[in-house]
Every structure is written in C-alpha cells, then in structure tokens.
C-alpha cells in the first residue's frame with residue numbers, strides 16, 4: 001500500500017516549502033488511485049479464484065459482525081493486548097536504550113545481548129508466557145511487550161549514539177538541569193529515531209498479538225480469523241484482513257499526527 | 267603576569283586566573299597528557315587569543331575554563347571564585363556546529379536566555395538584535411539545516427552573545443567562515459566587546475586574526491602544552507580597517523609566526539611547513 005513508503009520515511013523539516021498545497025493534492029489523488037487499483041485487483045482475483053472472496057461480500061460479513069455485536073469482544077481484546085504490550089515495551093525500552101546508548105560500559109555489556117535477542121523470533125517464548133499468565137489478554141500483552149521492547153531499545157540506543165557530541169557539552173555549558181537536558185536536547189535531537197522505535201514497536205506488538213492469538217486465546221481478532229479459516233468462511237476472513245489493515249493504518253496516522261505536533265512545538 | 271601566587275586577591279577579583287592547570291586524559295589506548303601546566307591571567311576587559319599547533323590542547327583548555335571539563339591538576343578561577351562547573355556568566359562557542367537543528371534560528375539564538383528564564387518577548391527581542399549583529403536578518407525562521415556552515419557558526423556566536431556573558435569563550439569560531447565574513451564578524455565582535463568590556467578567550471589558528479583582535483596572544487607549545495610565550499599586542503584601539511597594514515602589526519605577526527613555526531615543527535616534523 002502507498003502508506004508503507006511514508007511509514008519508513010524519516011521526517012525532514014526542510015522539504016518542499018513552496019507549492020505545498022498542490023503537491024499534497026497530487027499525493028492524495030495518487031493515494032486514491034492506488035486504493036481503487038487495490039480494490040479492482042482484489043475484485044478481479046475473487047472472480048477468478050475460489051480462495052478469494054469479493055470485496056463486497058467481505059465488507060458485508062464484517063458489517064454483520066459489527067451489527068450483531070459479536071466482534072467487539074475480540075476487537076477490544078486485541079487492541080487491549082497491543083496497547084498494554086506496547087506501553088510496557090515503551091516504558092522499559094526507551095530508558096534502557098537511552099542508558100545503553102549513553103554509557104560505554106552498559107553498551108559493551110548489552111549490545112551483543114540485545115542484538116542476539118533482537119534476531120531471535122520472540123514468539124518462541126509464547127508457550128512459557130502462557131504458563132505464567134494463563135490463556136488471556138495478559139499472555140498476549142506480555143508477548144507484545146517482549147517482542148517490541150528490543151527494537152525500541154535498539155533504535156533508541158542508536159539514536160543516542162548518533163547525537164552530535166557537542167550538544168551534551170552545550171547543555172552542560174548552559175547549566176541545563178537533567179530534566180531540561182532530556183526534554184530540550186535529547187528528545188528533540190533523537191525524535192526521528194524515537195519515532196522509528198515507536199513505529200516498529202507498535203507494528204511488532206500488533207503482529208505478535210495476532211500470532212499469539214493464533215496459538216491460544218479466549219478472544220481476539222487472531223482467534224476470530226483462525227476460526228473463519230477453519231470454517232472456510234472466506235468473506236469473514238477477508239473482512240478481518242481488511243479490519244487489521246485499517247487498524248494498522250489508523251495507528252500510523254495517529255503516530256503521524258503526534259510527529260507533526262512534535263515538530264511544531266519543540 | 268603568569269605569577270599567580272604573587273598577586274593580591276583584590277587584583278584577582280575581576281580576572282580569569284589559570285593556576286598551573288593541567289589535563290591528562292585516560293583512555294583505553296593509555297594516558298594522554300593534553301595540557302601540562304598553564305598559568306596566566308586574563309585581566310578584566312581584556313581580549314586574549316590562544317594560538318598553538320593542532321592537538322596541543324586549546325579546546326581542552328577552553329572546556330576547563332567553561333567548567334565542562336574538570337582539570338586533573340591545578341585550577342581556574344573567575345572573579346576570585348574557583349571554577350567547579352559551568353557558570354551562568356560564561357558562554358561558549360564551540361569549534362564545530364552546535365546548533366539545535368530542530369529549532370529555528372531565532373529559537374536557537376534565544377536558547378541560552380530561555381534556559382535562564384527570560385520571558386519570551388524579551389528573549390526574542392534580544393535574539394533578533396543579535397541576529398542582526400551577525401548578519402542573519404531575514405533568516406530568523408530558517409532551520410540550521412537550511413543554512414551554510416558559516417551561517418550556522420554565526421547562529422552559535424549570536425546565541426553566546428545573547429546572554430551577555432562576562433566571560434566569552436570561543437573555540438575557532440570563525441573557522442568555517444570565508445575571509446570577508448571572517449573579518450566582518452571579527453570587527454563586529456570587537457565592537458560588541460568594546461561596548462561590554464567583557465573578557466574574551468579566543469582560540470584561533472589565524473595569526474593575523476589573533477593580532478587584530480587581541481590585547482594578548484598566548485602561544486602554546488606542542489603537547490603536553492604550556493604557554494610558551496605571552497605576546498602583548500600594543501596596537502592602539504579602536505582598530506580601524508587599515509590596522510593590518512601598520513608596521514607594528516607586521517612585526518607582531520612575524521614574531522608570532524616564528525614562535526608557532528617552531529612548535530608546529532615539533533608536532534609535524536621539521537620542514538613540514540616549508541611546502
């Protein structure tokens with residue numbers, strides 16, 4: 001999808017000051033074109049293949065699940081697990097990444113450990129988490145936190161290391177207190193890598209919650225999708241895929257808005 | 267002049283005094299003695315330049331006066347107080363770009379004032395005047411990323427001047443500027459300094475610049491460094507544009523050049539400067 005490109009792009013503050021309106025308009029036209037194309041291809045595929053249900057049937061199935069209220073329990077469970085898991089990962093990952101990035105000693109100790117953990121598929125730990133938390137939102141949230149904490153740490157540590165070494169010196173020479181040093185120097189200077197951490201952390205939390213729900217869950221969109229697969233309920237399956245895409249999109253739009261706000265106020 | 271111990275406290279009160287200051291860095295690769303033993307005094311209202319070969323410890327010296335690096339030996343005192351950390355009445359301009367790239371030029375220049383708690387109206391007002399002074403009018407809303415290297419350095423200079431420091435520490439502040447801008451900003455700096463009568467410690471490798479700006483030029487030896495000679499610049503002030511052509515100017519310049527040459531050859535090997 002067209003949004004994938006902008007998700008990865010690090011915001012620049014110097015881009016296209018002239019002709020902003022016309023280029024935004026052109027961007028939107030192209031986004032609409034791509035979106036229409038996706039639906040056309042989807043419709044075409046559903047016509048030639050038994051494995052794909054048509055866009056209309058999928059939306060109807062999804063609408064029905066909302067109308068009879070059966071989906072809310074699952075939607076709520078998934079969102080809960082993603083948000084709680086991501087928040088835990090953020091609360092743990094940002095400070096740890098920050099200290100690992102700033103301290104030579106911690107960096108030397110933790111860099112290889114974090115790199116190793118980063119590359120391990122963390123879903124392998126899910127059975128253990130199930131033992132600890134039991135089947136339920138707690139286990140899914142723990143899975144999300146465990147998965148998201150490493151990319152957040154890695155990008156935060158990299159962001160700290162990439163800071164112009166004169167900026168901490170400047171902060172010292174102007175007698176900034178520790179809070180000011182973090183809020184007025186480190187956070188804005190690291191904003192691009194912090195946003196990368198948030199984006200990757202969010203999407204990895206999301207992915208891992210869905211995968212975990214495939215394994216064992218009492219509720220969740222992953223569980224629902226698995227059931228639909230099992231019953232060969234193609235319209236529901238594709239309806240859920242659409243819903244998951246929408247959630248990812250909305251999440252990223254929110255992050256986008258935060259980013260724009262940060263750029264204006266710092 | 268370098269005999270600190272002999273001077274009375276009242277005389278020291280408005281001075282920046284270096285008392286046998288030294289700095290040895292401990293790294294994985296071993297110990298590097300950057301500054302061996304520097305003593306000297308910057309009297310009230312004086313403009314002192316420091317020249318010396320690359321790597322001799324000039325930036326290190328400046329960091330110690332600025333209170334952001336703790337000397338491993340000796341001490342610095344300003345106005346009779348030992349420097350134990352950064353002081354509000356000192357401001358630093360660093361050798362490389364230290365602008366905050368997420369802030370506009372105006373907000374960069376006002377940053378020091380913001381930290382000191384000056385109200386937004388007042389600090390923007392003062393920042394605008396400094397921006398005019400360094401020739402950046404019209405760029406208030408630009409981000410540093412949209413400026414040239416020399417313009418960024420002028421932002422840093424304006425930021426330091428905006429807090430009206432009693433001690434101004436500048437580390438090759440004009441290194442990124444072309445010759446014309448360099449001379450223009452140099453003259454502006456002198457004008458500001460003549461008005462405020464602060465103490466300036468100015469690092470440069472440009473001997474002409476050092477002579478033109480300073481009351482004294484301290485020549486540092488190769489590392490581990492000491493102040494090898496303090497050259498008094500007895501040219502009258504104010505110094506108009508033609509100052510560079512005065513015979514005395516030429517004399518001082520040549521004297522300094524000879525001193526620096528000896529030290530540079532120690533660092534780079536004999537004959538290094540003949541090419």
Ligand SMILES: Nc1ncnc2c1ncn2[C@@H]1O[C@H](COP(=O)(O)OP(=O)(O)OP(=O)(O)O)[C@@H](O)[C@H]1O
Nearest residue numbers: 291293298300319320321322323324325326327489
């Ligand atoms: N943080 C540090 N850790 C270890 N060694 C350092 C550190 N900072 C400086 N040095 C060493 O101290 C010496 C003096 O460095 P300094 O930056 O003060 O030189 P300088 O006179 O400013 O040089 P230049 O004219 O090239 O800017 C150098 O040998 C340098 O390698």
Ligand SMILES: [Mg+2]
Nearest residue numbers: 324325361437
């Ligand atoms: Mg230096």
